[in-house]
Amino acid sequence: xxxxxxVVIPGSAAPDAPAPATPRHLPNRGGAVNPSADALRxxxxxxxxxxxxxxxxxxxxxERLRLGEIVQWLHDDPSERYDxxxxxxxxxxxxxxxxxxxVWHLRSLPYRRFLRLKVELARDGKTPLEVPTVWSIYKGADxxxxxxxxxxxxxxxxxxxxxxILMWEQYREGFPLRKxxxxxxxxxxxxxxxxxxxxxxxxxxxxxELTVAQAFEDLPEAMRKRxxxxxxxxx
Amino acid sequence: MSTKxxxxxxxxxxxLDEQGRPRRAPLTVNxxxxxxxxxxxxxxxxxxELEGEHMLINxxxxxxxxxxxxxxxxxxxxxxxxxxxxHIGYLHCGFEKIGEYRQYNQVIPWTDREDYLNxxxxxxxxxxxxxxxxxxxxxxxxxxxxxxxxxxxRIISHLVWLGxxxxxxxxxxxxxxxxxxxERVYELxxxxxxxxxxxxxxxxxxxAADIPAxxxxxxxxxxxxxxxxxxxxxxxxxxxxxxxGRTVGLGVMSADEAVNYGLSGPMLRASGVAFxxxxxxxxxxxxTYDFEVPVGTHGDVYDRYLVRxxxxxxxxxxxxxxxxxxxxxxxxxxxxxxxxxPKSKAMSDMESMIHHFKQVMEGPRPPLGESYxxxxxxxxxxxxxxxxxxxxxPVRWRIRPPSFVNLSAIGKMVEGxxxxxxxxxxxxxxxxxxxIDR
Numbered sequence: 001x002x003x004x005x006x007v008v009i010p011g012s013a014a015p016d017a018p019a020p021a022t023p024r025h026l027p028n029r030g031g032a033v034n035p036s037a038d039a040l041r042x043x044x045x046x047x048x049x050x051x052x053x054x055x056x057x058x059x060x061x062x063e064r065l066r067l068g069e070i071v072q073w074l075h076d077d078p079s080e081r082y083d084x085x086x087x088x089x090x091x092x093x094x095x096x097x098x099x100x101x102x103v104w105h106l107r108s109l110p111y112r113r114f115l116r117l118k119v120e121l122a123r124d125g126k127t128p129l130e131v132p133t134v135w136s137i138y139k140g141a142d143x144x145x146x147x148x149x150x151x152x153x154x155x156x157x158x159x160x161x162x163x164x165i166l167m168w169e170q171y172r173e174g175f176p177l178r179k180x181x182x183x184x185x186x187x188x189x190x191x192x193x194x195x196x197x198x199x200x201x202x203x204x205x206x207x208x209e210l211t212v213a214q215a216f217e218d219l220p221e222a223m224r225k226r227x228x229x230x231x232x233x234x235x
Numbered sequence: 236m237s238t239k240x241x242x243x244x245x246x247x248x249x250x251l252d253e254q255g256r257p258r259r260a261p262l263t264v265n266x267x268x269x270x271x272x273x274x275x276x277x278x279x280x281x282x283x284e285l286e287g288e289h290m291l292i293n294x295x296x297x298x299x300x301x302x303x304x305x306x307x308x309x310x311x312x313x314x315x316x317x318x319x320x321x322h323i324g325y326l327h328c329g330f331e332k333i334g335e336y337r338q339y340n341q342v343i344p345w346t347d348r349e350d351y352l353n354x355x356x357x358x359x360x361x362x363x364x365x366x367x368x369x370x371x372x373x374x375x376x377x378x379x380x381x382x383x384x385x386x387x388x389r390i391i392s393h394l395v396w397l398g399x400x401x402x403x404x405x406x407x408x409x410x411x412x413x414x415x416x417x418e419r420v421y422e423l424x425x426x427x428x429x430x431x432x433x434x435x436x437x438x439x440x441x442x443a444a445d446i447p448a449x450x451x452x453x454x455x456x457x458x459x460x461x462x463x464x465x466x467x468x469x470x471x472x473x474x475x476x477x478x479x480g481r482t483v484g485l486g487v488m489s490a491d492e493a494v495n496y497g498l499s500g501p502m503l504r505a506s507g508v509a510f511x512x513x514x515x516x517x518x519x520x521x522x523t524y525d526f527e528v529p530v531g532t533h534g535d536v537y538d539r540y541l542v543r544x545x546x547x548x549x550x551x552x553x554x555x556x557x558x559x560x561x562x563x564x565x566x567x568x569x570x571x572x573x574x575x576x577p578k579s580k581a582m583s584d585m586e587s588m589i590h591h592f593k594q595v596m597e598g599p600r601p602p603l604g605e606s607y608x609x610x611x612x613x614x615x616x617x618x619x620x621x622x623x624x625x626x627x628x629p630v631r632w633r634i635r636p637p638s639f640v641n642l643s644a645i646g647k648m649v650e651g652x653x654x655x656x657x658x659x660x661x662x663x664x665x666x667x668x669x670x671i672d673r
Contacts, residue, residue: 022517028370028602054604055367083494084510086609087635091622094630105607105618105635109494109508112515116607140497143643151331166324166672176332183336 020112026056034058034115036080036108044070049120059116067119068132068158074106074115075137082106082115085138088145090152092179099123102131102154121154133158151177168199289317292654296325300403300658303668307645307657314653319646323639326672334632338598339365339439342632347433349634350670352395353612355424355434356388362437363518364608364619368601369573371440376564380442382519383454383557385610386550390461391420392613392665393543393550397468400540400662404481409468416464419457426450439599440574441567451558458555465547473541482537486648486660489534496644499637500615501542502664506534512611526553536663543665546613573599598627607635614638614665634673638666 030053037051037058047066052059062070074082086105093100099120106115119131133156135141145156146165153175156162164171172195173186185192290311295301304325310318330349334342346357359381366373373381398413421431427446428436436443472478488498493506503510511528513521529545531538567574575594576587601623609618615637622631641664649657 019522020515020517021522022520024372026367026370028604055370055606057605057607059605085497086616087607087618087620087633089620089631089633089635091605091631093624094626095624103620105620109510109515114516114607138497139492139495139647140640140643143639144497147639164324166327168324176329181332183332 023056029054031056034113036060036074036082036113036115039077039080040070040074043073057114057116059118061118061120064119064121064127064131067117068134071104071106071117071134071137080108080113081110082108082113084109085134085140085144086114088134088141088148090148090154090177092152092177094179096123096179100129100152100154102148104134128155129153130155130157132156135159151175153178170199294657296322301661302399302666305642305661305666305668305671307661309649309654309657311654314655316649316652316654316657319649319657321642321645323642323668324672326668328673330673331632331634334629336628338627339368339601339629340598342629343437344433344435347435348669349636349673350392350612350614350617350638350667351432352392352667353388353614353617354432355384355428355436356392356610356612357617358434358437359385359519360608360610360612360617361619362439363610364606364621365439365601367606367608368604368621368623369439369570369599370602371568371570371573373440373568374565375562376445377441377566377568378519379557379561380446380566381437382521382524383554383561384436385519386554386557387420387423389550389613390547391417393547394420396543396613396662396665397540400659401472403658403662404478406472406475406478409471412464412468416461419461423450423453423457426453438567438573440570445566451561454554454558458551458558462548462551465544465551469544473544479537481656481659482540482663483535484533485536485652485656486663487533487535488644488648492644492647493534496647497640498615498644499640500611500613500665501539501546502615502641504529505531505538505542507532512609512616516609518608518610524553524556536659539663600625600627609635612637614667614670615641634670636670636673638664639671642666642671 033051033053037048037060040060040062041048041051044062044066047063047070049061049063051061071082074080084107086107087103088105089103091101091103099122102119102121104117106117107113108115121127121129121131129152131154133141133145135145135156135158141156142159142161143165145159146162148154149156149159149162150164150166163169167176174181176185187195292309292311294307294309296304296306301307306322306325308320308322309316310320328348330345333345337345343358343361346361347354350357362381394413394417398410398417401407401409401413424434424436425431427450428434428443488496488502488506490507493503494508494510498506499510499512507530509528509530512518513526514528526549527545529542529549531542571590573594575581576584576590580587581591582588603623603625605620605622607618607620609616611617616635617637618633618635620631620633620635621629624630645661645664648660652660
């Protein structure tokens with residue numbers, strides 16, 4: 001009794017897209033460049049800093065402040081149609097001189113293309129750890145950007161709700177995936193345990209949740225007292 | 236584009252209302268088996284509007300239906316969800332941080348433990364990513380073995396999803412049937428790699444072990460007998476009035492929304508987008524296998540169920556083809572940078588011993604570079620992004636977790652639904668908190 005499926009394909013590959021195959025014998029550097037890289041260069045010129053092809057994957061380094069319009073164009077242009085955001089993450093190298101990179105992995109489902117965008121944040125003490133958000137273009141960026149902020153401290157300007165996501169809101173040790181963060185944390189095991197137990201995140205509602213639900217008055221007396229005393233505090 | 240359901244919605248419910256949700260009206264079965272439905276009771280015209288009476292409740296983090304430690308703060312208007320704020324991170328283990336302090340082969344056991352229902356699939360995905368970073372080509376036998384591993388792991392994960400979702404929605408029998416079959420797959424894995432859940436089956440450049448003698452016969456037996464169980468579960472659930480009534484029209488995501496929210500896997504395909512990494516960005520020679528990518532039309536919980544059921548059948552098909560074409564030959568690549576010399580040589584030959592020592596103690600070093608390899612895990616697009624600075628340990632090891640991104644849309648999906656439907660919608664996402672929190 002196998003159910004029959006009527007296949008509707010609004011977002012997937014166009015009929016004339018080339019049939020994909022498992023990549024083999026990729027060169028370390030060079031090789032076929034994603035055609036979108038040339039289109040980006042022609043369109044944004046100075047906004048595109050450089051293009052690298054590593055193991056067959058095209059990375060485009062773009063200027064920090066122009067990222068928003070570049071991604072918007074990639075999303076909207078009918079010959080690009082990068083409609084799918086795979087991932088947002090960051091890379092910090094072991095060499096403290098090297099810039100922190102913020103990485104976006106984009107897919108164009110209609111054309112079966114894969115593109116990596118990168119923004120370099122120089123460690124010169126002048127460049128802020130800030131990049132524009134792509135949340136207004138891809139709703140899927142919401143949690144990905146929050147995680148990147150949580151782990152690296154990179155602020156996504158324009159994100160509507162940039163809070164910690166994996167660590168609890170009261171977490172004060174810093175940003176765990178930064179290279180200056182020791183593997184075992186900054187404090188002793190005992191102190192970390194004490195803080196984690198004291199955090200008791202289930203007992204709290206964030207301010208946002210309370211204002212949304214107007215439920216503050218319904219909370220138990222003891223809890224209201226605690227919250228009023230500022231105990232809830234995220235930031 | 237046909238919008239007719241594959242199953243007539245009138246079974247179990249009295250059709251859909253204007254919002255596309257099933258009406259919950261009583262049914263009467265007439266003689267001869269025809270079903271008539273009573274009209275749902277009319278809404279009270281002078282129903283009191285209780286403004287400001289919204290209630291906040293915590294679902295989880297310790298709740299059997301949240302599949303782990305997920306906490307949903309739900310704002311309820313009566314029984315209807317107005318807003319849902321998910322909280323995650325209770326199972327955060329810092330896998331990505333630990334990976335920066337381990338050699339590539341030492342990371343593989345950590346990949347078992349993130350999406351633990353798909354552990355062998357994660358092993359394969361990580362090995363593929365590391366091999367691209369090293370520039371290694373794997374042998375034809377290894378390719379087919381890994382593909383078998385991935386499809387077996389897809390079957391495990393979908394069976395667990397099916398069983399637990401049945402429990403969440405209130406069916407117990409299919410759970411037992413599904414877990415019985417899952418046990419058979421675990422027995423296959425146990426004979427192959429010696430472990431059931433935490434397989435650590437791959438190495439960079441090959442596999443930890445070749446399959447033992449007689450293993451293929453057991454796999455063939457499984458391939459032959461497994462579809463019967465799928466058909467049985469299909470018969471029990473697909474047209475079951477309670478099942479249909481509790482899944483149809485819930486958590487609808489349109490195709491555009493699904494793509495925009497970055498959903499992947501069955502979640503995306505149920506919305507009508509035929510994107511499958513196996514077909515669109517193939518790896519392991521998936522393009523040479525004959526299989527179909529099932530696609531839903533409505534993007535609701537019921538379609539996700541249908542898509543996963545069909546994927547179970549397609550996985551069996553792929554397994555049969557892979558079993559038929561498994562070539563002889565070596566499993567491990569002959570790339571001396573990553574593959575250990577044979578034990579007999581390491582014990583008798585000085586150069587081999589030194590090589591063995593350096594391999595184990597210092598670890599293989601990939602050239603400068605980075606790679607992002609995505610595979611179609613049972614939950615969706617699982618990507619491993621690795622960056623190398625030329626040392627034996629990755630500078631960055633990033634997991635692109637499919638259920639993390641899928642879960643981020645839960646606020647949108649549960650809005651306007653009943654509290655009891657939150658459970659069904661949450662179950663349909665197929666979350667594994669180990670992967671979401673990492």
